[in-house]
Amino acid sequence: MSMLGPAMVEAVPSAALRPYATRLCAYREHYDSPVTRSEAAVPGAVLILAFGTPMEVGGERFTAFTGGLSDRFTVTRVTGPSEGVEVVLTPFGARRLFGVPMRHLTNLTMPVADLLGPWAEMAVDRLAGTPSWRERLALADRLLVARVHEGPSLDPAVTWAWGRLLRSGGQVSPSVLAESLGWSHRHLVARFQDQIGLPPKTASRVIRFGRALRMVRSGTAITRVAAECGFYDQAHMNREFRGLGDTTPGQIRPRPDGERRAS
Missing domain, CATH: 1.10.10.60 (Homeodomain-like)
Known part of the structure; x- marks a missing residue:
């Protein structure tokens, strides 16, 4: 029987990822009724590599999603069971990972695949196929390091x-x-x-x-x-x-x- 409520495990980003991410968290959410939250603005970009029931973000539904930095809070709504990995990227991690000027992503939320193409589906599929949360976090770290280092150089x-x-x-x-x-x-x-x-x-x-x-x-x-x-x-x-x-x-x-x- 599954337990209602949220559960999570955090990991410190590896030395190779640390300049580009401040948070790695494997999570699972399952509530007996929909939950609405206001997510505060943070000095970074949130990347959600999830599977399960899509989450409502600003009135739209997403499964794996991301965006740029925001200067306002964001309203989210969880309507069913979901799990995955949440990553908080530094602005420079997002710039290298997404490879586009960050002004194009300010205050936006979009499917990860819109920015990262087939890599997004590969990453989510591999994470979903890794049952251990610790191993899932380590895998997310390795995937992100490889992808970030392919990105454009920084100023x-x-x-x-x-x-x-x-x-x-x-x-x-x-x-x-x-x-x-x-x-x-x-x-x-x-x-x-x-x-x-x-x-x-x-x-x-x-x-x-x-x-x-x-x-x-x-x-x-x-x-x-x-x-x-x-x-x-x-x-x-x-x-x-x-x-x-x-x-x-x-x-x-x-x-x-x-x-x-x-x-």
């Missing part, structure tokens, strides 16, 4: 700028990045949209939101999160949480047992 200046944004929690301004690189603002935006899919200011918002989300989930006081992450005030942080995560800091802040949420 080292953009990888440097992206790394600086990540290390700062999204608090380095585009003007500082452009000045450091000796580029005009227009050129910086164009290179970000090609390699990452979002302009630097928007990418900074997503990175800052991700840092704030982790801090709130860890129990950090909301006023401290707002100050340390560079929001103008708590109202500004609330607006960003609603737009990028369909939630508010108060809705996700850990609370001691017995403490009620404000209605």
